[in-house]
Amino acid sequence: MVTTPFSVDAAPSSLPQSAPYKGGLQRNVSGLGHAVSNGFVKWTSLVQPNYAAVLHGVNDMRFEEFPLASTLKEGSVRIEIKAVGICGSDVHYWKRGKIADFVVREPMVIGHESAGVVVEIGPGVRDLVVGDRVAIEPGVPCWTNRASREGRYNLCPDIKFFATPPVHGSLANFIDHPAEFCFKLPEGVSFEEGAMCEPLSVGIHACRRGKVEPGKNVVILGAGPIGLMTLAAAKSFGATSLAITDISPQNIALAKTMGATEAYCHPRTATPQEIADHLKKMLSPFGPEIVIDCVGFESTVQTAIRSCCMGGKVVVVGMGQDNMTLPMSTVGVHELDVLGCFRYANTYPLCLSLLANKRIDVLPLVTHRLGFTEEEVVKGFDTALRSAETKAIKVMFNL
Numbered sequence: 001m002v003t004t005p006f007s008v009d010a011a012p013s014s015l016p017q018s019a020p021y022k023g024g025l026q027r028n029v030s031g032l033g034h035a036v037s038n039g040f041v042k043w044t045s046l047v048q049p050n051y052a053a054v055l056h057g058v059n060d061m062r063f064e065e066f067p068l069a070s071t072l073k074e075g076s077v078r079i080e081i082k083a084v085g086i087c088g089s090d091v092h093y094w095k096r097g098k099i100a101d102f103v104v105r106e107p108m109v110i111g112h113e114s115a116g117v118v119v120e121i122g123p124g125v126r127d128l129v130v131g132d133r134v135a136i137e138p139g140v141p142c143w144t145n146r147a148s149r150e151g152r153y154n155l156c157p158d159i160k161f162f163a164t165p166p167v168h169g170s171l172a173n174f175i176d177h178p179a180e181f182c183f184k185l186p187e188g189v190s191f192e193e194g195a196m197c198e199p200l201s202v203g204i205h206a207c208r209r210g211k212v213e214p215g216k217n218v219v220i221l222g223a224g225p226i227g228l229m230t231l232a233a234a235k236s237f238g239a240t241s242l243a244i245t246d247i248s249p250q251n252i253a254l255a256k257t258m259g260a261t262e263a264y265c266h267p268r269t270a271t272p273q274e275i276a277d278h279l280k281k282m283l284s285p286f287g288p289e290i291v292i293d294c295v296g297f298e299s300t301v302q303t304a305i306r307s308c309c310m311g312g313k314v315v316v317v318g319m320g321q322d323n324m325t326l327p328m329s330t331v332g333v334h335e336l337d338v339l340g341c342f343r344y345a346n347t348y349p350l351c352l353s354l355l356a357n358k359r360i361d362v363l364p365l366v367t368h369r370l371g372f373t374e375e376e377v378v379k380g381f382d383t384a385l386r387s388a389e390t391k392a393i394k395v396m397f398n399l
Helices: 088-096 191-195 197-210 225-236 249-257 272-282 298-307 328-333 348-356 374-385
Strands: 008-010 033-037 040-044 051-057 060-065 076-085 113-121 133-136 174-178 182-184 217-221 241-246 262-265 290-293 313-316 337-340 366-370 394-398
Touching (some): 060 374, 076 191, 113 174, 113 191, 113 197, 133 191, 133 348, 191 197, 197 225, 197 290, 197 313, 197 348, 217 298, 241 249, 241 272, 249 262, 272 298, 290 298, 298 313, 298 328, 366 374, 374 394
Parallel strands (some): 217 241, 217 290, 241 262, 290 313, 366 394
Antiparallel strands (some): 033 040, 051 060, 076 113, 076 174, 133 182
């Protein structure tokens, strides 16, 4: 059960802390709120169970109560989740039980693309108050290693990332999370847009890795959610020409509406060399200067290397395959920079700025919306799994 003190007057030091609130009682739809009176804080709360989508193993997703700690840790807040998107990795854990070396060995709450409302403030939190709407960055580094200290905290070996075993995710009514990784949603930015900051962050990080800038010709391989978000990011970064490839006519059509200057819906039987030749013609005379692979299979990485112009950059975002045979002589002779790209760091403020200023529209990707019941969780994951049939791009739960 999720509880906070019910209708109790107490000194602020004995209750979850918040910055001063002006304007009397404020309530959100959960019934949680507070009021300031004579230097004391009055908290009111509805007592309700915390349900979550919990993955117990391969093909074993359960909708069950998930209790939270009775008190919040230093620097943390409690959030009532309002929107959660399904990522391909969520489906992969559900159907396979593992991704690379990350294996589901014990029950784990799924989900990592999320936004919600702050309903309780832990000790030491000063920048958030109850009622703040926030986008939730899912990865929390330890801050003690070199990568974290240099600002590349996505490479922290001890990072705790939502729904990456054994760390619990965010597809639940309530979660606790460090306040420093909760970002206030600007006015006019919805919870769904806040949740979409997560895949958009991947695209922004990929563009930063590839040094996308005005005047550059960019190719994106794969028009799934990450490919489309990378397309949106590259456009906002000022790329001159933007080409994208995929096997889905629906996704290619959406990519054109999102700013792709060239699009190639190729047959499944097309070879990497055939696709590469087509891309070079599309972006003649020099060809692609930056190729971002959002699929990550041997064939797509081969395509990226064979299509990239001399001295160009290949950014590998997708993680579809562990071991590959690649044309490394081409990498050497053409002096290509082949760059890895893992999650993201320091992206959420930029995401929210781009959304608030209408530089990027993420909502066209949301093709399916569901509530949060046991039946809808099952339906949502099945819809995402069968995307070729359901035409799903992004499935979103509205809690």
